[in-house]
Amino acid sequence: MVKNLYDNRLAVNIGGLKMLTPVTTASGTFGFGLEFQDFLDLEKVGAVTVKGTTLEPRAGNKGQRAVETPAGMLNCVGLENPGAEYFLQETLPKLKMINVPIIVNIAGNTPEEYGELAKKLDVEGVDAIEINISCPNVKQGGLAFGTCAISAVQVVEAVKANTSKPVITKLSPNVTDIVEIALAVEKAGSDAVSLINTLLGMKIDINKQKPILGNVMGGLSGPAVRPVAVRMVYQVAQAVQIPIIGMGGIMCAADAIEFLLAGASAIAVGTGNFCDPRLAETISHGIIEYMDAKGISNIHDMIGKALPNR
Amino acid sequence: MVKNLYDNRLAVNIGGLKMLTPVTTASGTFGFGLEFQDFLDLEKVGAVTVKGTTLEPRAGNKGQRAVETPAGMLNCVGLENPGAEYFLQETLPKLKMINVPIIVNIAGNTPEEYGELAKKLDVEGVDAIEINISCPNVKQGGLAFGTCAISAVQVVEAVKANTSKPVITKLSPNVTDIVEIALAVEKAGSDAVSLINTLLGMKIDINKQKPILGNVMGGLSGPAVRPVAVRMVYQVAQAVQIPIIGMGGIMCAADAIEFLLAGASAIAVGTGNFCDPRLAETISHGIIEYMDAKGISNIHDMIGKALPNR
Amino acid sequence: MSKTMVDAKVVCQIVLSEDVKLIEVFAPDIACIAQPGQFVNVQVSKQAAPLLRRPFGVAEVNREKGTFTMIYRIMGEATKILANICNNDFINIIGPLGHGFSLNAKRPLLVGGGLGLAPLVYLAQSFSKDSVEIVMGGRTAKELFWTELFSDKVNIMHITTDDGSQGTKGTVNAVLPQLLKSGKYDCVYVCGPVPMMQAVAKVVETAGIPCQVSLEKYMACGLGACLSCSCGGVGKRLKVCTDGPVFWSTEVEEW
Amino acid sequence: MSKTMVDAKVVCQIVLSEDVKLIEVFAPDIACIAQPGQFVNVQVSKQAAPLLRRPFGVAEVNREKGTFTMIYRIMGEATKILANICNNDFINIIGPLGHGFSLNAKRPLLVGGGLGLAPLVYLAQSFSKDSVEIVMGGRTAKELFWTELFSDKVNIMHITTDDGSQGTKGTVNAVLPQLLKSGKYDCVYVCGPVPMMQAVAKVVETAGIPCQVSLEKYMACGLGACLSCSCGGVGKRLKVCTDGPVFWSTEVEEW
Ligand SMILES: Cc1cc2nc3c(=O)[nH]c(=O)nc-3n(C[C@H](O)[C@H](O)[C@H](O)COP(=O)(O)OP(=O)(O)OC[C@H]3O[C@@H](n4cnc5c(N)ncnc54)[C@H](O)[C@@H]3O)c2cc1C
């Protein structure tokens, strides 16, 4: 491990997961990390969060899966993935050769399935589990778990009981009160929360007079949603004690800094990876520049700086 | 009244309110209409929805009230308005001289206040009441009513009991299940629903390390939110029988058509008025052009065309 | 005096300093009626981002040519795009907007700082040269390209810079009290950063001279419709975009 | 053969028809390794909208000059912006991406329709002129500016137009079965609208000749990371952006 990457000024601890910079990647937007090696040095990213993984392989949704919207995009990939077994056999060995923490994003149809998956992934090379209870693109599970505190708690408990790894719960923004859900999963033992997943949206082809996406609705991401994401991080940061990974429309260091000031201890680059595949690396340099300009020696001195009474 | 404006091809009836074109203006973005007379002919707009009105005058929020975001804007005007009395004495007489239906958007602190306001406005010249139970920018009332079906119903009942005008309930998008609220207000007697109001968001000044808006959070509007708005209209249209006024990021005729296809019987231009003050008039021409190109003779033949099984 | 929306052809852009440019546009409908102190609302792009128009003061008017100019600092997204627009391209402009300066003064004193000097160019143009004096505040000598713009429009220029690199060292208030003592001026016009305008207004009011200030607030519509730009006036709310941007200093309570 | 991201200088743009343009960019890192059938992902603007890059096939390569060209139809927001980019301006490009055509054929037949002809230009360039034949389908004669582009690269051109205004009336399948009967070709390369590719693949497969097709799917990343472009292959999922865009027609199940 490059022990003093960024002179240790950016190091954070997300519920037990040590990251040398607060910058990670948003699940589903960075593949397994390997796809980006032509553009950046994965070891300079704080952690790589890989594509949502399920027990069995999934084919995902049919029809068009992505479409651009103003300053954003909709996707309905629908958790296409080769399954946990394939991940463990084929992908993890490759990831192990790289010196960067790996967060595995998991999804299931029942709390039990989440638990089973967590147990399977409780192996060397997996550094943390991110529970996706907020995917808007699958019929069973997914979003339904994330919009109700009771079922969210069941999933978190099932995962916690089956893993020794830090557990991050990824929250859905499609709720009336995200603070309520955040508090519930904190109480259930989640070591951190990440937010936001995508906002449910859709687009219609006015020529064909039909929804554009194969799955009709999809998840909205990108800069368009950033104001909503920053607001939710700011609200959750005032309620919970566990660390927050903030995401939603981060396209440059300034955007990342907004989330840190709002109370996120780490941030994830999502849709921004598509626009600039180097972003997950270069953003750390931008944060350092900002800290230098502001005379901030350690990242912890700026986390939550924009919260009331700080 | 210009009886066959647009050859009557665009005429719609929104819960008793007759509009010669489905295009109205979103409350708070068009002042009292009079501000736009240098740019368009108000009589060619389907209805003018005026700025949110309260019983007493309100000064609104302090500090910066608006800021641009990617493909959108945040505002925290906070219902600044001169009060119902002033509206009735000073503004309504001017509006009466124009041959266009007037929808008055109202807000209050209690269901009783909404009722009182509705009674006061039950006068000639006011053609419909839009109940704002979804303003994110005021502490009392506002959003709180809109995120809970029970209180939303109380407000609708109070208004219905005090007015002879068609009642439109404006729904908040900041909820887990907008369909539930829409069904509840329909049952409570609302003659139509309008959606969406703004999404709660915020922006931080990374230089000052403080929220930019005086009220910290504000309402996100503009093209950024359109995918969320279209999705909600599409969901609500499949559940309720009453007509829907769709809005959220409409910037051109194509956007308006998306909402009509999703099941809205009318649409409102909001933030788009700031970019093109003629939009509320020109959009009708764009809809006609589309209808001609598609061989659609009457607007009703395209409303809801993108819904399942149509 | 009605507002219009026009596609204005860019006549030319001139670099005034590292980050300040002047743009001249052909828009006779606006140029022919714009008053000093009024502004326009400019759409720099047809894309969804940047979304809103941007307000800029009218800096100079040439009615014969049907053109007017704006002087702008390159700040963020919109002004960066504006700075790259080529001659003969079109930009959509709404104007003239707002309520300009009172032009009744016989012996006006103009006081401006930073980009606040832009609308004062047209204001100076509107008085007879012999009657106008101006106090110009800047950060360093480098920013004082303004002297050239004003040289043929005012009688006397008083210059201050924060670092003393040109004129008197300090803010405009370093020279103002002395100047006011002369009793020469019957109206003072101020445009610049809020703290500067507040400080100047105080001094001018104390000297018993009427004072006009030009406010800047974040604006979404520029038409008096959205209330983004509202501020507290004495006894009533003011909309900076329609009631202002120019106010008598005594009208404004919450700057 | 690694992917790079470069700021490519626009060398020139040429109008090919009412709504089709050719753009040549200087990007030696991409030009020197790009293979026929590969594509690039172009960022047309730094603003938040349009947000995503847009994929375009590599149409011609000039390794000595370090340039390559793309031929594009002006469709929506991004291509409109692209069409207005001036010579010497820079656009950010990622490439080369994907998996190109097999170049092993001795007697190749190229079949293209609409903008699908773009990547076939480079493919034709890569064979010896005498060995290549092409079938070009178009809507009307007006769209057949392609003949000029291909004239010095292929031996024989077979032309079809929907309205019969040039060549044989009908789609490419109006001439294809006849051509295949000759037994001349050892590989057919198809690029165009999906229904056309499916129809051609069927005829070619029936004739027992290997057939490559170039798919188009909406792409967000172009790097195999987002799974926007995934489609059903025989026995496994395929990513059009990395496993393709060129596939053997028999590999694809869900077009
Ligand atoms: C009545 C009025 C007259 C003005 N006249 C001039 C002028 O003559 N010359 C000049 O250089 N500037 C003038 N400004 C300021 C000018 O509008 C901003 O500099 C410009 O909008 C910056 O846009 P941007 O996208 O480049 O920068 P951003 O990064 O968006 O913003 C930079 C700064 O400009 C402010 N700003 C951005 N958008 C607006 C808006 N819609 N309304 C008000 N402020 C905004 C922001 O609050 C921020 O402080 C005037 C402003 C007003 C309200």
Ligand SMILES: Cc1cc2nc3c(=O)[nH]c(=O)nc-3n(C[C@H](O)[C@H](O)[C@H](O)COP(=O)(O)OP(=O)(O)OC[C@H]3O[C@@H](n4cnc5c(N)ncnc54)[C@H](O)[C@@H]3O)c2cc1C
């Ligand atoms: C591998 C590949 C190679 C291509 N090569 C060429 C080419 O050589 N010449 C050419 O003219 N076109 C090519 N295209 C299509 C081209 O990408 C679209 O025409 C372009 O993106 C349109 O963008 P727009 O903003 O102008 O139009 P929009 O209005 O955004 O879209 C117009 C059409 O283009 C499609 N489109 C838009 N964005 C994308 C995207 N990110 N990925 C895929 N499709 C998209 C839309 O689905 C729609 O059908 C190729 C597409 C792919 C996937």
Ligand SMILES: Cc1cc2nc3c(=O)[nH]c(=O)nc-3n(C[C@H](O)[C@H](O)[C@H](O)COP(=O)(O)O)c2cc1C
């Ligand atoms: C194409 C795509 C696929 C995604 N897949 C997943 C996923 O598998 N699991 C998950 O938790 N989130 C997934 N997300 C959500 C992102 O991780 C992230 O929460 C969201 O996109 C907001 O961040 P952004 O605006 O920076 O993209 C996906 C997003 C996109 C755009």
Ligand SMILES: Cc1cc2nc3c(=O)[nH]c(=O)nc-3n(C[C@H](O)[C@H](O)[C@H](O)COP(=O)(O)O)c2cc1C
């Ligand atoms: C500046 C501003 C003020 C608004 N004021 C009100 C209001 O008083 N009452 C209300 O119901 N909605 C208000 N809204 C919400 C709009 O009516 C509309 O629902 C929302 O902006 C979404 O539409 P848009 O994206 O087209 O702007 C306001 C919106 C803006 C931008």
Ligand code: FES
């Ligand atoms: S900017 Fe809209 S009221 Fe002044």
Ligand code: FES
């Ligand atoms: S476009 Fe992202 S995987 Fe192909």
